[in-house]
Structure formats: C-alpha cells, structure tokens
Amino acid sequence: MSASVSPLAPKSVPAMPALDGVGIATAQAGIKYKNRTDLLLMVFDEGTEVAGVFTRSKCPSAPVDFCRANLGGGRARALVVNSGNANAFTGKKGRETTRATGEMAAQAVGCSADEIFLASTGVIGEPLDANKFGHLLGGLAKEAKGGAWAEAAAAIMTTDTYPKVATRQVALNGATVTINGIAKGAGMIAPDMATMLSFVATDAAVAAPVLQALLSSSVETTFNAVTVDSDTSTSDTLLLFATGKAGNARITDAGDPKLEAFRAALGEVLHDLAVQVVRDGEGARKEIEIEVTGASDDRSAKRIALSIANSPLVKTAVAGEDANWGRVVMAVGKAGEPADRDRLAIWFGPHRLAHEGERDPDYSEEATSAYMKGEQIRIRADIGLGEGKARVWTCDLTKEYVAINGDYRS
Amino acid sequence: MSASVSPLAPKSVPAMPALDGVGIATAQAGIKYKNRTDLLLMVFDEGTEVAGVFTRSKCPSAPVDFCRANLGGGRARALVVNSGNANAFTGKKGRETTRATGEMAAQAVGCSADEIFLASTGVIGEPLDANKFGHLLGGLAKEAKGGAWAEAAAAIMTTDTYPKVATRQVALNGATVTINGIAKGAGMIAPDMATMLSFVATDAAVAAPVLQALLSSSVETTFNAVTVDSDTSTSDTLLLFATGKAGNARITDAGDPKLEAFRAALGEVLHDLAVQVVRDGEGARKEIEIEVTGASDDRSAKRIALSIANSPLVKTAVAGEDANWGRVVMAVGKAGEPADRDRLAIWFGPHRLAHEGERDPDYSEEATSAYMKGEQIRIRADIGLGEGKARVWTCDLTKEYVAINGDYRS
Incomplete structure (x- = not known):
C-alpha cells in the first residue's frame, strides 16, 4: 500500500446499499x-x-x-x-x-x-x-x-x-x-x-x-x-x-x-x-482520456487510442504538464493502423494544436499550458480517414510509478 | 542533453580510422x-x-x-x-x-x-x-x-x-x-x-x-x-x-x-x-539482455522477448535491483504467443529462479540479490515448447527517464 492517498481519489464516496441475497x-x-x-x-x-x-x-x-x-x-x-x-x-x-x-x-x-x-x-x-x-x-x-x-x-x-x-x-x-x-x-x-x-x-x-x-x-x-x-x-x-x-x-x-x-x-x-x-494508477497525478475519431473503423480507432495511452513518452509529457503533441503524432504513427500524417489533427482539451499535418498557427501556448495544469487531461486525435472512433482512459507516468514498482516485492 | 554521462558509457572509445572516400x-x-x-x-x-x-x-x-x-x-x-x-x-x-x-x-x-x-x-x-x-x-x-x-x-x-x-x-x-x-x-x-x-x-x-x-x-x-x-x-x-x-x-x-x-x-x-x-537509454542505470529459448519459433521468441523488454514492471523491478521473476511470467503471458505456464523456466544471470511452473526450490535469494546489483542484467526465459530463440536488449526504467521526458520540450 502507498503511504498517501492519490490526489485523484473521489471527492465523495457513494453509500452502498445492501443487496438482497x-x-x-x-x-x-x-x-x-x-x-x-x-x-x-x-x-x-x-x-x-x-x-x-x-x-x-x-x-x-x-x-x-x-x-x-x-x-x-x-x-x-x-x-x-x-x-x-x-x-x-x-x-x-x-x-x-x-x-x-x-x-x-x-x-x-x-x-x-x-x-x-x-x-x-x-x-x-x-x-x-x-x-x-x-x-x-x-x-x-x-x-x-x-x-x-x-x-x-x-x-x-x-x-x-x-x-x-x-x-x-x-x-x-x-x-x-x-x-x-x-x-x-x-x-x-x-x-x-x-x-x-x-x-x-x-x-x-x-x-x-x-x-x-x-x-x-x-x-x-x-x-x-x-x-x-x-x-x-x-x-x-x-x-x-x-x-x-x-x-x-x-x-x-x-x-x-x-x-x-x-x-x-x-x-x-x-x-x-x-x-x-x-x-489510482500507481503514481498517477493526472487522469488522461484519449479520444480517437476519424479512424478507418472502431477497432482501428481503439488500437490507435491504446498506442497513445500506452506511450511512455506521452504519459511522461502529461506528467510534466507539457502539451507535447508531437509525441501523440509519434504514437499514432507507431500504432500500425491506417493513418495519413497530412490529415491528422490533435487537440489537448479545447485547444487544437495541430491540423492537416502541421502545427496549428492559431494555437496559444499560454492557454494550453494553463490547461495542462488540470488533473483531467483530454487528448483527441482525428485521423481524418473515416468514421471509426474510440475512447480509452489512462494516467500519467510519474517518478512515483517507478518508485512504487522498484521495490514492491521487497 | 543530460547533465551527466550515463554510468553505462563505454569505458574506452575506439580510435576511428579515416575512411577513403x-x-x-x-x-x-x-x-x-x-x-x-x-x-x-x-x-x-x-x-x-x-x-x-x-x-x-x-x-x-x-x-x-x-x-x-x-x-x-x-x-x-x-x-x-x-x-x-x-x-x-x-x-x-x-x-x-x-x-x-x-x-x-x-x-x-x-x-x-x-x-x-x-x-x-x-x-x-x-x-x-x-x-x-x-x-x-x-x-x-x-x-x-x-x-x-x-x-x-x-x-x-x-x-x-x-x-x-x-x-x-x-x-x-x-x-x-x-x-x-x-x-x-x-x-x-x-x-x-x-x-x-x-x-x-x-x-x-x-x-x-x-x-x-x-x-x-x-x-x-x-x-x-x-x-x-x-x-x-x-x-x-x-x-x-x-x-x-x-x-x-x-x-x-x-x-x-x-x-x-x-x-x-x-x-x-x-x-x-x-x-x-x-x-544510453534515457535514465538507464542497467543494461538488460533478454534471451528467450524454447519458443514455438524464432518469431514467437522475439515477440515474447520484446514483451518482457517493454514491460514497465520488469524494467522498474530491474531498476530497483529486484529479481522479480513473477513479472517476467506476466510479460510472457501477455505476449499473446504460445506458452505453457507449467513448462516455463526463468533465469536471472546464472540463477534459475523458476522452473516447471513454480519457484525453483534451490534458488538463493542472497546470491540473486547480489547479481541484481550489477550493471548488466541477463534474463532468460525458456518457454519449453520448441526450438525458437531470440535475444533483445533494453535498459531499466528509472525516475530519471520520467524526469528527462517530463520536461524535454520546455
């Protein structure tokens, strides 16, 4: 057990009714x-x-x-x-x-x-x-x-x-x-x-x-x-x-x-x-929701979403409150699913950081930085190919994850 | 660039001859x-x-x-x-x-x-x-x-x-x-x-x-x-x-x-x-060689080896100098390749920690702990099914990896 409760713990816990039987x-x-x-x-x-x-x-x-x-x-x-x-x-x-x-x-x-x-x-x-x-x-x-x-x-x-x-x-x-x-x-x-x-x-x-x-x-x-x-x-x-x-x-x-x-x-x-x-992921400080839209089908969307969600580089960037959308591009690219670099669009929360294969010229570094300080981070990638969509959830990768798992058994 | 040179840097560097042309x-x-x-x-x-x-x-x-x-x-x-x-x-x-x-x-x-x-x-x-x-x-x-x-x-x-x-x-x-x-x-x-x-x-x-x-x-x-x-x-x-x-x-x-x-x-x-x-992997303190033998074929062996090499739980265990072979079992199991739990054998260096589906009764915790303090860790998993084999190399996952990647862009 960890010494301290996750900062992402629920603020309130429901009263659990008895169940007959x-x-x-x-x-x-x-x-x-x-x-x-x-x-x-x-x-x-x-x-x-x-x-x-x-x-x-x-x-x-x-x-x-x-x-x-x-x-x-x-x-x-x-x-x-x-x-x-x-x-x-x-x-x-x-x-x-x-x-x-x-x-x-x-x-x-x-x-x-x-x-x-x-x-x-x-x-x-x-x-x-x-x-x-x-x-x-x-x-x-x-x-x-x-x-x-x-x-x-x-x-x-x-x-x-x-x-x-x-x-x-x-x-x-x-x-x-x-x-x-x-x-x-x-x-x-x-x-x-x-x-x-x-x-x-x-x-x-x-x-x-x-x-x-x-x-x-x-x-x-x-x-x-x-x-x-x-x-x-x-x-x-x-x-x-x-x-x-x-x-x-x-x-x-x-x-x-x-x-x-x-x-x-x-x-x-x-x-x-x-x-x-x-x-309550080990060491988690932020919840991350990944939404993929515009993939060739739902199955493809989910594989891309999990590729983003499992990327150590994406997860450490969120831990560092860095809207490093380039790493999202990387994770889309490595998923092995149909994707077209020049149609990709990426949002962090309401902020579109990239579209049509390059950085969005209108994106505000300041507003995005402020968004990254929140405890719930939403990343959306639109693949631009079809109607496939999926949502997955993960958490950031922090030093505490390494600490917890570096000496769990002993 | 990192402030300090990896402890795994080569002890000597070869003189590089000029190449004609x-x-x-x-x-x-x-x-x-x-x-x-x-x-x-x-x-x-x-x-x-x-x-x-x-x-x-x-x-x-x-x-x-x-x-x-x-x-x-x-x-x-x-x-x-x-x-x-x-x-x-x-x-x-x-x-x-x-x-x-x-x-x-x-x-x-x-x-x-x-x-x-x-x-x-x-x-x-x-x-x-x-x-x-x-x-x-x-x-x-x-x-x-x-x-x-x-x-x-x-x-x-x-x-x-x-x-x-x-x-x-x-x-x-x-x-x-x-x-x-x-x-x-x-x-x-x-x-x-x-x-x-x-x-x-x-x-x-x-x-x-x-x-x-x-x-x-x-x-x-x-x-x-x-x-x-x-x-x-x-x-x-x-x-x-x-x-x-x-x-x-x-x-x-x-x-x-x-x-x-x-x-x-x-x-x-x-x-x-x-x-x-x-x-020189980011934050690396130990080199890990993963050898898989006895897989159904070489391709399967390589996929299992990479599943072990990419497991955050295996990598953090090595960072913590913990011969947590249970996580190797986990990584073999999740690879999606043919495996039989009750035929698996696992070594850390020369120490066989598990065989035929359970902990090796002769394994010495003390000797294995001493082995884990080295800078080169060799993990071998024998799947017990066939002749397939592969070797891959990775490094441990440390807090420094998280630190380096949490603020790379800024």
Whole structure:
C-alpha cells in the first residue's frame, strides 16, 4: 500500500446499499499485510447466477483456472478473495490451494465446491497456503451481512490508495434493482482484461447466459478501455453475480428490450470502477482520456487510442504538464493502423494544436499550458480517414510509478 | 542533453580510422542547442553506393520521405544531419525544407540533389528553416576531412549522454576494408526501426542491392532487437554507404560466399552501436539482455522477448535491483504467443529462479540479490515448447527517464 492517498481519489464516496441475497464479511488473515483486512467472503443466496471475464494471459493464475472451470455451471454461492498473494505461477501447489480453499468455502457456506469462486491478488510466484485463511471462512460465513461493500473494497486492495465502489439503481421488468460493484488496481492494468479484480452483484433476476452477454459487451468500452502501464495481470478477474431477489420477472433473452436500462446502468458501474482504477494508477497525478475519431473503423480507432495511452513518452509529457503533441503524432504513427500524417489533427482539451499535418498557427501556448495544469487531461486525435472512433482512459507516468514498482516485492 | 554521462558509457572509445572516400565536417548552427555542434556533413566520393532502412511509422518525418525517394538511385554524394529539430509533422513547410536543404547540399558538393541524404532529430512539429544551416554547407564541404568520426557522432546527439562510434576491419575479396559507424539514441527507441539515427560507411566496393540485403538482414538482430521505451520514432534512419575505394573487386551478388566475413563485421558494428544506444537509454542505470529459448519459433521468441523488454514492471523491478521473476511470467503471458505456464523456466544471470511452473526450490535469494546489483542484467526465459530463440536488449526504467521526458520540450 502507498503511504498517501492519490490526489485523484473521489471527492465523495457513494453509500452502498445492501443487496438482497448478498452477505459480506472481511478478516485480517495476515497473509502478507499486517493491521489491515486481506480476506473477503461474499455469500450468495441459493439461485444466484454468475458470469465472468478473465485475463487473456497465457500464464493465468490458479484462481483464474478455478473460476473458469466453475463458470460453466452458471451458479454461485460464495466468492473468496485474498490480497497479498496472487497464487500465480505456483504450479501444483497453487492448484492444491484453490482446491482446498474451494472445499473449505463450500463447507463454510453449505454448498458444492463448484459453486465457489476465487480470486487472489498480490505477489506472483510465492506459494499461498490455504490453511492461513481457510479456517476463518466458517466464522465469516456466519457474520456476513448485506451492507459491507466498502469493507469488501478495502480488503482486496494491494497498491491501491483508496477503495473503489460504485452503485446504480434502475427499473427492470417490474422491480427496482440495484447493481453494486467493487474493484482494485493499480499496476499491471491493461487490456485485456484491464481490471485486476472487480466484483459486481445485483439483486436482479437475470439468467447466467444473459449476464455473460451483457458483461462481455460492456467490458469492451470500460475495463478493456483503460490502461495504466500496458502490463496485463495473470489474475485479471471480473465476476457478475445476480441473486434474483429483487422480484423482477427473470430475464432469459439477451436481446430482450426490457434490458436496455439495466444494460446502461451496468455499463455505468463498470465505467465508474474502471476510471477509478486508472485514477489510482500507481503514481498517477493526472487522469488522461484519449479520444480517437476519424479512424478507418472502431477497432482501428481503439488500437490507435491504446498506442497513445500506452506511450511512455506521452504519459511522461502529461506528467510534466507539457502539451507535447508531437509525441501523440509519434504514437499514432507507431500504432500500425491506417493513418495519413497530412490529415491528422490533435487537440489537448479545447485547444487544437495541430491540423492537416502541421502545427496549428492559431494555437496559444499560454492557454494550453494553463490547461495542462488540470488533473483531467483530454487528448483527441482525428485521423481524418473515416468514421471509426474510440475512447480509452489512462494516467500519467510519474517518478512515483517507478518508485512504487522498484521495490514492491521487497 | 543530460547533465551527466550515463554510468553505462563505454569505458574506452575506439580510435576511428579515416575512411577513403569519406569527408566529414561539423558546425554549430544554433538550430536549438547553444555552444555545441548540431550540424553534420558527410561528403562521399563519386561512385559511392548506398542502402537504408527507416522507421515503420505511418507518420514519418520529411527527411525520411526524402531519403526513401532518393534511395532508389543507389548513389550517394552527401549526408546532411541536424540535431535539435526533427522536421517531423511539419507539413508542406517540412517538405520545402528538405527540398531546399537537398539543393543547397548538392550545390555545396557539386552533385545532383537526388544523391543527397538527409536526417533530422529533435523536437517534433516545429518548423525547421533550411536557411538556419544551409549557408554553412559550402564551407563544411571544403573543410571536410576523413577522420572526424567522433565529431560526427557528437554533432547528432540529442538527449544522448555520450557519442556512439564503432569500427571493424576485415578482409574482402583481395583488400582490407574498414566499416565505421555512428549512432544516436536515446528515447523513442523501439522496433522497428530501433535506432533513431545511425550512419555506417565502408570503403569496400559493394553494389547497392547487396548493401541493402546485408543491411536489411543485419538490422533484425541488432537495431530491431533493442528497445528503450517501446516508442517508435518518426525519424528512425539507418544508412549504409560504400565508397568502393579500398580496392577489392566489387561484390555484386548478395549470396557471394566471399561476403561472409564482411557480413559478420557489419553485424558487429550494428550490434555494437545498437547496444550503445540501449546503454544510453534515457535514465538507464542497467543494461538488460533478454534471451528467450524454447519458443514455438524464432518469431514467437522475439515477440515474447520484446514483451518482457517493454514491460514497465520488469524494467522498474530491474531498476530497483529486484529479481522479480513473477513479472517476467506476466510479460510472457501477455505476449499473446504460445506458452505453457507449467513448462516455463526463468533465469536471472546464472540463477534459475523458476522452473516447471513454480519457484525453483534451490534458488538463493542472497546470491540473486547480489547479481541484481550489477550493471548488466541477463534474463532468460525458456518457454519449453520448441526450438525458437531470440535475444533483445533494453535498459531499466528509472525516475530519471520520467524526469528527462517530463520536461524535454520546455
């Protein structure tokens, strides 16, 4: 954990309503951290359905393998998350740990092990002993209560400087339903997946395949559109649970038009959490939104946007409050996507610095410099070729990023 | 320019022999820098042949366009390089500058403008006025002399902390020939091309198409195998000139077995320069060699190696002298190439830290920590799938990188 809270932390945190069918408890297991919670148990009522998306890493953690195997059933009764150790690249020991944890959680909750979901975050390559925290699960299951979302968000933090929560309420098919989510960052954030961990639950009744369709499409413009350092975690996990307790008639068709408001609200929760992750990027002092327009298609626009967002030279320039649009040109050029130097236009906030292949003669260095001192920087590049567009979010690259990551393990 | 010389600067610099058929002169044009040279003229005797490789950026600089257009002729009489301004993203003004510079150089040397080659390095997007230095070319052409290679290397520096030179001599088809090269970095270094600028000349007689074949293949394992920050410059240029004055019978077939020693020597010059660029990477305190073995093929190995080399988390760990092999696992996993977590093995120098999917039980934290204090760090990842292998070079990511790039333009 960092000593000080990010200057980009939210000014206010929403009160998180209890969700019918979800119980939450946390504990100090002492896995790595001292004097803070590092273990989270979420218990779901019978009938809870689940969807998930995971890292595309070819070296996923043992908990990712475990979740993928259980996702096929579509049912969830509990989620166990620990911070301090990722249980990644831990070989047979890692698989034994997830198996044992799954069984202990199943016993604590009174369900089958294939209704358990697991996530671990922290150091890679260190064996994680399930006995360090498994014995706590029974007590946690008994004390789990509905409203402890802020505590849940705090327990899963690693180098995060603030807990990340978001909530929305929306009408769905005859009932008002709630969507609550938590997330944690803060390094190794890049598509795909770009969280490290995020858990979202709703009391809506929605069938698992519909949840999966909603989650897979919403993630493209939210968690898969943020990047801190271009590094993809071995543990990235986003799970969506639906307890079905809100009383709406269960939705079973992903094309059902009644889903639209729910889809939008879910998108807002994911976007809110994803941007919070970026704003707590390691060492971040500024949030950067990159918008690319005029690309040959949306996919091309997103690749160009990520090329800009992942460029160390762009990110250090923003850290230095320097509207160095030349580096944006560089990043457009290296993306490998169709681009025409002589049609490019670039804005920093409202200030157009370049158009038609050269510096905008009307651009004011003074006004742009003043803009760069803000904490939210918006960079737009218009490629001038077509209608493709995309937005992604990142943060600046500061000396603090280097400091945090230069001695994280020790 | 940085205030202090990189601790990784060469301990000794080779004496650069004069090359028959090459004259060199430098000047202080005051384009951006004060009290240092920023203009280089190389003059080549009639009959000099030329080959080149350039940035793959979709937004190349005006000089790159100019060189590409002239390369088809295969003949060179002069090279003009300025530092301080890249003449990139300068629109019509940029093209006018290269046209005017080409004409002024042709007049100074007494040749056609299509035998002129140009390169510019420095800030992007600022117009470059040919009249700021074009009037100096006539005088430089008169005073050009054979041995001024160190001065040439110094004149093309931007944020480099030391000039980069290399030389080799080798027998070729009845004569001893010399290959001299210079290069400059030091940010925006990534494939492809991974220099910013490098110029190599030889007195050998080699036909332009043969030169091109040699250069294109040698660059893959040298300049295209180094990366500082994954950012690709708009100006990357590597030119190879052959004056033909050494007296060897001219080589006209790229498959000629007599070329082998020359090919090896050229490769050595390029490798030497490329690694010097990495060792002068902005803020670099350690050189990192990444070797990947056991990949499904060589191409896959190189992509994995570059994924490791470009990972900010790997680079900051090395900066912090932390043998954080878990981040190497992460970088292998995110490369998108075939990999099997449970077959991976990872070494830092001679120390095997992980094998068969988990931490090596015999690994000594103490010995590895001592190894990490060195200035050359070798990381090897064996993928365990096939015979593919590759080596790439990079440097660590330090707070100084952020400092240098946070206020470069201002």
